[in-house]
Amino acid sequence: PHGILHDVLVRVAEFVFPADYVILDMEEDMEVEPLLLGKPFLATGRALIDVERG
Template sequence: MLLKKLPEKLGDLGKFLILCDFPGIDVCHTLANLGASINLMPFSIWKKLFLPKLTTTRMTLGLADRSITRPKGVAEDVYVKVKKFHFPTDFVVVDFEADPRVSLILGRSFLRTGRALID
């Protein structure tokens, strides 16, 4: 009888940091969150980056603390530079207190665009 051993299942990474490059931000760490379905940017960061006008949206967001918020808008085609690659990304801009260590939150859509292999 031949027994197949299954590989040990490792814990889900869930989230991790990616170092990216934005003009106007000295050190930009982004939180890649596998549980997030959208990319989030604090309104204060959007103002600092001098990005184009926001596209209006009627969506509401349910946050982790169970509060509900309305985004300021959507910043479309923002180029995120990771190492030598540039990725066009849409960010939902929300007026919330930004963590000084993590500027942006990247969701599954960004990781799929960058064809990230998460092991």
């Protein structure tokens, strides 16, 4: 990785979560979403993901 950002505060609605970001050098692929959230962030935010609907 090019670098890591630790404890960046991310606001989701009225909540604020600390998140770590890993900076990667990748070729652009228009079929892939540009932001990947890790499992710890999704768990902290109690994300509900409908895998069937996307």
